[in-house]
Amino acid sequence: MNENNKKLYLLKDEQISTALLKLGIPTMVGMLISALYNVVDAYCVGELGTAQMGAVSVVFPLGLIMTGIALLFGSGASSYLARLLGNKQYKEANRCASTALFTSIAVGVIIIVIMLVFVNPILRCLGATDTIFPFAREYAVIFISGLVFNVFNVTVNNMIIAEGAAKFSMIAMLIGGMTNMLLDIVSIYVLKMGINGVAIATLISRIISTILYLTYILSGKSVFKISIRNIKPSKDLYIEIFKIGLPVMIFQILSSIALGSTNTIASAYGDSAVAAIGIASRIMSLGTMAIFGFLKGFQAFVGYNYGSGRMDRVEKSKNIALLWTTCFCAIVTVCILLFSKDIIYAFNKNDPAVMSIGRKVLILNGIIFLGLGFQLVYGTFFLALGKSKEGGAISVCRQGAFFIPLVLIMPIFFNLNGLIIAQPLADMASIILVFILKSKQNLKPNLKQCMEEV
Template sequence: MESREKRAKMMGEADVRKVLTKLAIPGIIAMLINAIYNIVDTMFVGMLNNTSAIAAVSVVFPMFMLIAAIGQMFGVGAGSYISRLLGEKNKEQADKTTTTTFITSIIFSLAFTVFGLIFLQPLLRAFGATDTIMLFAEDYARILIIGSIFTIANMVLNNMIRAEGNAKFSMIAISIGALANIALDPILMFGFDMGIKGAALATVLGQGLSFLYLINYFVSGKSFIKINKKYFAPSKPMYSEILKIGSATFARQALASLSLGLINVAARPYGDAAVASMGVSLRVFSLGVYVVFGYNQGFQPIAGYNYGAKKYSRLFEAIKISLRTTTTFTTIMTVVFMIFATPIISVFTNDPDVVTIGSRTLRVISILFPLFGFQQVYASLFQSLGKGKEAFLLSASRQGIFLIPAILILPKFMELDGVIFSQVVADFFTIIVTYILSRKLLNKLKNEDINLKTS
């Protein structure tokens, strides 16, 4: 018990840079592995030498993001609330939140499975499936939907484990599932001749292994926060705390899903190669995006804990370090994507049209990536501090408020280039909104710090 309490208190006492490193590195590794096995899935599907099959993976990806949106809604919302409760030394409420969130997420996952299977074809059409893509997309999506309970539960459990400060365990759990997926892909796809169905089944089996590892952490008593039926205590105030942050995360993920679907639909008139190239380039780009997300998984509990404990100097230091670190990384990745776009895309396919369109897309969407860390650090900060309205606005801006109109308008004037440049336009306006909100927040936090010191 002593070591668990030390782990829970670490975020408010140890050197900020060291704590950030300790919590961020496992998150980065876990998210990178997630990005890599998504990419590996695409690589193995590319070995089928069928552009429509690669395009099917692109079409189903928005649906997978929709599944993830449910998990992130409960996971991030509960994680933010739990980290603040631990900072306030309110462990009993943290245990109730942990148990209630887990059970509620399972109920939602079952409901989504039924919904997804009933409306599978209309959803795939909405996400950009053509007649030639549909056959592959149905096979791939149906298996992922059936296994969505593992995807959602894993996201909830991982976020709650990180909230108590055990990012390393979360990393191991994600790694187990991802490595199992990578190992099973060639076995099921080619050894058992399952094709694209094998890629989907490998993903579900990997997620299932992760779930067993995660739930054992709570059942065996290793966790600081607890899952136990005696702590199941749903209440309006609890759900309000979870959803005021979780809804912003859901909005970001759901809008990202919708936006990717609209990108596929906008690319559809230019052929299956255009749809496939969008999916490949965006998955490659996700390597950089997921590293920033992983870093912020370490930043978020530190920010939430120290805000709850009213340790403002530590909060300011964490913000400063995080901005520098993420900006340095995103700048380096921008240079890599710009220089090596063509050889990177060529790894996935030998279709010259996919390579040409995909490499151009990768370069264009990287233009404003150096400022992506700035966007995401403040988006995570608003989540950590329980400021749902601002978190929602930032989450909705990049993937919805600005991106969706760009996708709908630009292709009318620029054709396929309009699809390619839509994310850059959205990023530009999101940066402006982030700057305005960040200035207001920092001024407010500084005033709170001054009032605390003078009281």
């Protein structure tokens, strides 16, 4: 059995729990490493000072925007590609993969140029105070310039997961993340390059990941044949990509707007508030990215088997994913409640205000994290089936329709505490929405069946 047949066997014939582990664990590890190097960035920058920490927090949403663009094409294509492979439409899969990748790069370049031209007003809008702004601009120019590599990496990463290439996805993200962390340490502690060094470290690590993905594509290891000759844009193709990719992109961009709005409002309470919320956000992103990583493999599995008409495997996989992600969320919540003080102290040892605010943010978000697996599993499940309305509603409401009004209104009545409780309240509303949507679809988890399959 050749390598491509092995990847497809994993999707269509492997035992469900084994397949989800083989698909989900590598992508989860890769996403964790990606999130971890953001945390290491924060740790290293935290050693430079509160203003520098605030600068990284201010620029961070711009990365989320470009990741959203990549997910528009990468995640949208991934869902469609999995269903095409399940239905054995290989030529259409080649066309989809090629068109999605080159379109994402073109769109990404245009947006990056716009960001660089208007970098100063953008940073002010994202909450850069007078003390934070000089550091934020220095970091942002290099960071934004390198985002084109991030667009390529995220798009390709999502597409190859659709063919079951979870191990290579992990290796590429692992090497890129480890390189970033190592260069962070060298640039700050050895070369004394300050925040400029952190930005350069991120740029180099992204270039290395791009080289790895290019090698994979050009070596012929992928099931897909990505080339300029296969670029054939059409209305129908973009509809298939966008109906899944748009909700994912909107979620990512709304996450960016949410962070930007939070930073802007927090800046009224000082640099310590901006830094504390930034630290807590990065810590929570570790748990969130772990779930997202696992669900990338889950989405590929569901999409392929749905395309093949194997609804028994689709339903069982959903039940297993619900069980596993809920257990993971419970463990994360317990760890945060027990070690919140130690976690914040690791990133800021000199500012008592950062400790006080950061712990409060971390604990509240840690408690509501219990329900995140439930939200994300159903959101991913709907998107994998091509149900863009249900999946999109879950994505858009959590960081948009629920969060944005709350983050604007709550501080008016409760000041900084109102800002802190906005995200937990939005998550509670989102959990209720998922219950409503799943009940209408008659998708009931069978835990007995789930445990038997495991």
